Amino acid sequence: MSSGATTAVASDPTGLHRVLDDHAVLPQAARRLDTRRELWPDEVRIRVERLNLDAASFRQLERKHGGDGAAVRSEVLGIISERGKMQNPETGSGGMLVGTVEEVGEESPLGLRVGDRVATLVSLTLTPLVIEDGLTRWDGRSEQVPCDGYAVLFGRSIAAVLPEDLAPELSLAVMDVCGAPALTARVVDQYDAPTVVVVGGAGKSGSLSLAAARDAGAGRVIGVVPHQAEAERLEAAALADAVVLADARDPIALRDRVVEAGGPADVTVVCVDVPGCEGGAILTTAAGGTVIFFSMATSFSAAALGAEGLAADVTMLVGNGYVPGHAAYALELLRAEPGVRTLFEERL
Amino acid sequence: MSSGATTAVASDPTGLHRVLDDHAVLPQAARRLDTRRELWPDEVRIRVERLNLDAASFRQLERKHGGDGAAVRSEVLGIISERGKMQNPETGSGGMLVGTVEEVGEESPLGLRVGDRVATLVSLTLTPLVIEDGLTRWDGRSEQVPCDGYAVLFGRSIAAVLPEDLAPELSLAVMDVCGAPALTARVVDQYDAPTVVVVGGAGKSGSLSLAAARDAGAGRVIGVVPHQAEAERLEAAALADAVVLADARDPIALRDRVVEAGGPADVTVVCVDVPGCEGGAILTTAAGGTVIFFSMATSFSAAALGAEGLAADVTMLVGNGYVPGHAAYALELLRAEPGVRTLFEERL
Numbered sequence: 001m002s003s004g005a006t007t008a009v010a011s012d013p014t015g016l017h018r019v020l021d022d023h024a025v026l027p028q029a030a031r032r033l034d035t036r037r038e039l040w041p042d043e044v045r046i047r048v049e050r051l052n053l054d055a056a057s058f059r060q061l062e063r064k065h066g067g068d069g070a071a072v073r074s075e076v077l078g079i080i081s082e083r084g085k086m087q088n089p090e091t092g093s094g095g096m097l098v099g100t101v102e103e104v105g106e107e108s109p110l111g112l113r114v115g116d117r118v119a120t121l122v123s124l125t126l127t128p129l130v131i132e133d134g135l136t137r138w139d140g141r142s143e144q145v146p147c148d149g150y151a152v153l154f155g156r157s158i159a160a161v162l163p164e165d166l167a168p169e170l171s172l173a174v175m176d177v178c179g180a181p182a183l184t185a186r187v188v189d190q191y192d193a194p195t196v197v198v199v200g201g202a203g204k205s206g207s208l209s210l211a212a213a214r215d216a217g218a219g220r221v222i223g224v225v226p227h228q229a230e231a232e233r234l235e236a237a238a239l240a241d242a243v244v245l246a247d248a249r250d251p252i253a254l255r256d257r258v259v260e261a262g263g264p265a266d267v268t269v270v271c272v273d274v275p276g277c278e279g280g281a282i283l284t285t286a287a288g289g290t291v292i293f294f295s296m297a298t299s300f301s302a303a304a305l306g307a308e309g310l311a312a313d314v315t316m317l318v319g320n321g322y323v324p325g326h327a328a329y330a331l332e333l334l335r336a337e338p339g340v341r342t343l344f345e346e347r348l
Numbered sequence: 349m350s351s352g353a354t355t356a357v358a359s360d361p362t363g364l365h366r367v368l369d370d371h372a373v374l375p376q377a378a379r380r381l382d383t384r385r386e387l388w389p390d391e392v393r394i395r396v397e398r399l400n401l402d403a404a405s406f407r408q409l410e411r412k413h414g415g416d417g418a419a420v421r422s423e424v425l426g427i428i429s430e431r432g433k434m435q436n437p438e439t440g441s442g443g444m445l446v447g448t449v450e451e452v453g454e455e456s457p458l459g460l461r462v463g464d465r466v467a468t469l470v471s472l473t474l475t476p477l478v479i480e481d482g483l484t485r486w487d488g489r490s491e492q493v494p495c496d497g498y499a500v501l502f503g504r505s506i507a508a509v510l511p512e513d514l515a516p517e518l519s520l521a522v523m524d525v526c527g528a529p530a531l532t533a534r535v536v537d538q539y540d541a542p543t544v545v546v547v548g549g550a551g552k553s554g555s556l557s558l559a560a561a562r563d564a565g566a567g568r569v570i571g572v573v574p575h576q577a578e579a580e581r582l583e584a585a586a587l588a589d590a591v592v593l594a595d596a597r598d599p600i601a602l603r604d605r606v607v608e609a610g611g612p613a614d615v616t617v618v619c620v621d622v623p624g625c626e627g628g629a630i631l632t633t634a635a636g637g638t639v640i641f642f643s644m645a646t647s648f649s650a651a652a653l654g655a656e657g658l659a660a661d662v663t664m665l666v667g668n669g670y671v672p673g674h675a676a677y678a679l680e681l682l683r684a685e686p687g688v689r690t691l692f693e694e695r696l
Contacts, residue, residue: 014631014658016600024598026627028657029650092649126657158659179656250372252364279374283362293648293666300641300648300666301440302377308527308669309376309474310362311506316666318641318648321656 011040013109013155018128020084027126027154033084035128035152041107042155046099046118048129051145052172053095055204056273056296057088058143064090069140076145080131087125093296094124095143097151098162098172109155117168119175120151121158121327128152144169144348160327169348171331177205178330180294181212182323184269187290188212193219194266197258197284199248199277201225202234205294206271207343210239211333213267222261224248226272233346237339248272251280258284270295278302279310287313294319359388361457361503366476368432375474375502381432383476383500389455390503394447394466396477399493400520401443403552404621404644405436406491412438417488424493428479435473441644442472443491445499446510446520457503465516467523468499469506469675476500492517492696508675517696519679525553526678527669528642529560532617534671535638536560541567542614545606545632547596547625549573550582553642554619555691558587559681561615570609572596574620581694585687596620602628618643626650627658635661642667 011017015027018034027033039045053061053076065071080086086094101116112118120127133148153159162171188196196213200206201223213221223240225231226247234243242261246254248270258264264286270277275297282303285291291314293303303316334340359365363375366382375381387393401409401424413419428434434442449464460466468475481496501507510519536544544561548554549571561569571588573579574595582591590609594602596618606612612634618625623645630651633639639662641651651664682688 012600014599024600025624026599026631026654026657028654029624029627092647093653122657122659123653125653156659157657251362251374252360252372276373276377279377283374296649296652298648299440300646300651301644303648303666304644304669305376305441305471305473306374307666309374309470309505311470311504311670312668313670313672314668316668318651318655318664318666320660320662320664321652322659322661324661 011042011155013042015126015154028123031083033128035084035130037150039103039105039152041105042109043105044101044108044110044112044153045103046097046151046153047102048097048099048147048149048151050098050172051086051095051124051147052097052176053143053145054091054093054296055143057091057093057095059273060088060090072140073135073138077131077135080129085125085127085129091296092125096120096124096172096176098168099151102150110153110157110159112159117162118159119162119172120153121160121175123321158322163331166331170344173204173344173348174330174334175327177208178326179319179321179323180205180269180271181208181330181333182326183292183319184209185212185216185329186323187267187292187317188216188218191266193217195220195222195263196267196269197222197224197263197265198269198271199224199281200270200272201240202230202343203271204344204347207237207239207340208330208333209269209271211337211340215333220262222258222263224254224258233343237343239337239339248280249274249276251283254280255283265289267292270298273297275299279306282307282310282312282314285312285314290315290317292317292319359390359503361390363474363502376471379431381476383432383478385498387451387453387500389453390457391453392449392456392458392460392501393451394445394499394501395450396445396447396495396497396499398446398520399434399443399472399495400445400524401491401493402439402441402644403491405439405441405443407621408436408438420488421483421486425479425483428477433473433475433477439644440473444468444472444520444524446516447499450498458501458505458507460507465510466507467510467520468501469508469523471669506670511679518692521552521692521696522678522682523675525556526674527671528553528617528619528667529556529678529681530671530674531640531667532557533560533564533677535615535640535665536564536566539614541565543568543570543611544615544617545570545572545611545613546617546619547572547629548618548620549588549591550578550691551619552692552695555585555587555688556678556681557617557619559685559688563681568610570606570611572602572606581691585691587685587687596628597622597624599628599631603631606632613637615640618646621645623647627654630655630658630660630662633660633662638663638665640665640667
């Protein structure tokens with residue numbers, strides 16, 4: 001039963017009613033969220049079985065604790081219990097979750113039913129979350145976190161029912177990055193047979209973006225990877241016309257290698273979760289081109305000032321994780337492209 | 349005479365040859381630049397008479413030192429001498445400068461002549477700079493910093509000769525923000541008579557963006573300001589169809605006030621240099637709309653995750669300070685719109 005009537009605060013589709021900070025901010029920007037079990041009438045509660053931490057966030061925690069899994073686990077537990085959500089204070093990022101619908105408020109617009117197995121497509125950074133098993137089944141060494149607990153979705157949240165033909169970990173990994181291929185396809189479609197460069201092409205969002213670029217009519221697709229093993233994996237996946245080996249933090253090297261492989265790019269998609277790739281991406285992109293930044297390690301000022309400093313007339317997009325139909329499109333690419341599926345399964 | 353022959357390192361149009369860091373980064377990302385007086389063949393040296401610090405950077409320094417001008421001056425001097433450029437380590441931003449061309453390398457492609465009075469249109473964050481007068485003529489209480497020293501431009505830098513019909517401080521202030529109106533006009537032009545909201549409409553980039561939106565065919569132009577005095581100034585300037593009073597950090601208030609004034613926006617332009625405006629800008633923008641972030645206080649992850657968390661299908665642009673023809677266009681708007689000119693002159 002929904003217990004919205006027990007509180008004087010009306011719910012807002014954005015989740016504003018669960019923000020505990022002193023001044024009005026949206027849940028994503030909030031220091032702390034209200035994690036009460038009782039639902040407002042437009043909310044949904046999920047029984048959580050697995051978190052998928054954002055890659056940039058997990059890497060930062062791994063580096064910070066020198067790979068000590070127990071310390072990583074303890075920090076994640078601390079963040080969730082203190083903030084009422086999983087948001088890495090360093091990277092600002094979260095991740096997503098898989099679970100089963102436990103209760104649906106009578107005014108929820110999401111169309112979910114009790115028992116549906118779903119993945120949330122809104123970030124953990126704004127999702128009220130309570131962990132009830134101390135994360136004892138997680139060793140702190142992987143982004144995939146098995147757990148027991150509950151989470152709350154708002155009126156304007158998005159969740160997708162998991163497809164029955166794919167393993168849930170696989171669906172979750174795809175949905176976690178599904179904004180990237182959808183936005184890549186949209187941008188590629190605005191050009192005539194463009195040259196598309198995907199930095200981090202062997203990764204999850206990168207391989208899907210390569211497949212999306214080709215699907216959307218790219219003339220030439222170039223994948224950039226940081227070392228030989230990844231180059232071999234990406235070549236085997238047959239998702240790119242050329243695979244380039246370059247450190248994306250070295251702008252001159254990146255530009256030169258991409259030009260040798262048929263660049264510069266009309267569209268550059270940045271999918272690597274390391275800081276310092278802004279200059280190289282800009283320098284690799286032709287005048288009139290577009291750079292899409294999907295990495296949470298992107299620095300706004302480095303991008304803005306980098307382009308200005310290079311007198312680069314490029315459009316720079318903040319990679320929005322939401323594009324209508326994004327989850328269905330990403331799953332479709334995974335099913336259609338064996339190379340994408342293999343790269344994903346190797347990373348699970 | 350150029351003395352490029354005295355060094356073994358060849359120059360690169362991006363200025364890479366003056367980076368002193370251990371690994372290859374562009375000058376903007378560098379910790380420290382080589383400020384030697386001697387020019388490589390494609391460089392230009394400017395005798396500097398005035399710096400114009402980036403507003404977000406100056407505000408941060410002012411807050412940090414509680415308005416103590418001597419402390420602000422001392423920190424700015426320290427940054428420049430340590431890094432060989434003016435780049436606020438907190439905000440990552442710099443500003444620009446005015447000066448006179450002192451020497452032109454024989455291979456410089458910039459078309460400048462000795463004696464030209466110019467403003468640089470690339471950021472101070474990547475411009476080798478030496479201060480020779482200890483900033484003794486500056487009280488540390490204004491973004492405009494009179495000084496004596498020299499700076500170096502690279503092959504790919506941009507500088508504009510100051511127009512003779514305008515005071516140099518005025519031209520400099522206009523050129524400092526000239527990327528904003530040019531990009532605003534380009535985006536507005538992609539919509540049919542759109543509703544345009546400029547957050548921070550009474551400021552420098554804001555007032556120019558309002559004028560540009562109208563010039564580019566906006567159907568309705570709404571300026572958002574934080575307090576009554578600014579509202580009165582903006583109303584007197586007659587640059588907007590509606591002036592809205594709202595705290596841009598309060599997303600719900602911003603959305604509600606803008607909707608009352610004829611919103612939501614098709615195009616939202618963020619020109620306020622305070623953190624925390626991402627959610628409000630996204631929430632104020634209709635599906636299919638565009639948000640242009642010009643503020644250096646923008647957080648990349650707050651924008652990306654905020655849009656995802658709101659399931660907002662909006663295009664988000666990193667405000668690129670360079671658009672071809674931007675300086676001439678901004679000066680043209682200033683000359684054509686008395687309201688813009690008045691707002692600028694009040695802020696000098």
